[in-house]
Amino acid sequence: MFVVTGGAGFIGSNLVKALNDRGDDDILVVDDLTDGKKFKNLVDSTFNDYLDRDDFRSRIKQGQDFGPVSAVFHQGACADTVEQDGRYMLDNNYQTSKELLLWCQTRKIPFVYASSAAVYGSSDDFREDGAGENPLNVYGWSKLIFDQWLRRRWETLSAPVVGLRYFNVYGPREEHKGRMASVVHHFSRQIAETGKVRLFAGSHGYTDGEQRRDFVFVEDIVGVNLWAAGNTSVPGIYNVGTGASRSFNDIAKAVIDWHGRGTIEYIPMPDDLTRAYQAFTEAELTRLRGAGYTDAFAQIEDGVRRTLDAKAQRTG
Numbered sequence: 001m002f003v004v005t006g007g008a009g010f011i012g013s014n015l016v017k018a019l020n021d022r023g024d025d026d027i028l029v030v031d032d033l034t035d036g037k038k039f040k041n042l043v044d045s046t047f048n049d050y051l052d053r054d055d056f057r058s059r060i061k062q063g064q065d066f067g068p069v070s071a072v073f074h075q076g077a078c079a080d081t082v083e084q085d086g087r088y089m090l091d092n093n094y095q096t097s098k099e100l101l102l103w104c105q106t107r108k109i110p111f112v113y114a115s116s117a118a119v120y121g122s123s124d125d126f127r128e129d130g131a132g133e134n135p136l137n138v139y140g141w142s143k144l145i146f147d148q149w150l151r152r153r154w155e156t157l158s159a160p161v162v163g164l165r166y167f168n169v170y171g172p173r174e175e176h177k178g179r180m181a182s183v184v185h186h187f188s189r190q191i192a193e194t195g196k197v198r199l200f201a202g203s204h205g206y207t208d209g210e211q212r213r214d215f216v217f218v219e220d221i222v223g224v225n226l227w228a229a230g231n232t233s234v235p236g237i238y239n240v241g242t243g244a245s246r247s248f249n250d251i252a253k254a255v256i257d258w259h260g261r262g263t264i265e266y267i268p269m270p271d272d273l274t275r276a277y278q279a280f281t282e283a284e285l286t287r288l289r290g291a292g293y294t295d296a297f298a299q300i301e302d303g304v305r306r307t308l309d310a311k312a313q314r315t316g
Helices: 010-021 036-042 053-061 086-107 138-151 175-180 183-194 218-230 248-259 286-290 300-315
Strands: 002-005 027-031 049-052 071-074 111-116 161-166 168-170 196-200 215-217 236-240 263-267
Touching (some): 086 111, 086 138, 168 218, 183 196, 183 300, 236 286, 248 300
Parallel strands (some): 196 263
């Protein structure tokens, strides 16, 4: 059996579907469906059981078992980068991760968890060795301190643990995320509603719309998760991105091309956002490639097309 926390969310539901596609449906999905819209992400998937996040956490703390578990994919978290309730964020992203990791260690279960490129903040050093870690918000910090807690315990681990620092993920099954959905989702909605894509004007030394991020397609994120769970000799923390930054203009143009219409409008960046904005990210993939992950990552033009094709099929 596989356990997928956050299994009704964006990355988690894509992971459940990928497990199905390779013939695995003995899956325990864990999530919080207070937002009931997320059920749509699992309609076309099959799994053995579902548990509410709080129920699952309670059972974990009591040391209960769920039968033989091949791996735990820990995708569940508060991913709202503007959430200011640090107590809530640390309980969800730090304390819960520790509890689940220790439960897996006791049972010698491989543990693959979602970290984030938010740990790098405004740094331009994206190596996983700690030198460039400087988060700009409590979300990024909550991810960083779990990575740091784990680093101090590598030599004592009894089962493989892999942390994956996701860069800017986009793809199908993210419609429920609202303001935290990727720019691909928002740009497509803006074209449908107004015929215009709104990008930030020049900032941080970049001209209009030329701020750059490493945008990575969700199916590639899933591929690295499956690889990590199936390769018990590669414990560690790894960046997961394409390794090549692209501009927001590039994303907008790809979305406009898919729609066959649309223009770009540049708007000033709000002052309060300027101080906490990552104007450039680009995954350093030396460690991931050195560990043996050789698959190519989708280019923006292909990933955007596949994202919007899938969205049209699911909603049409």
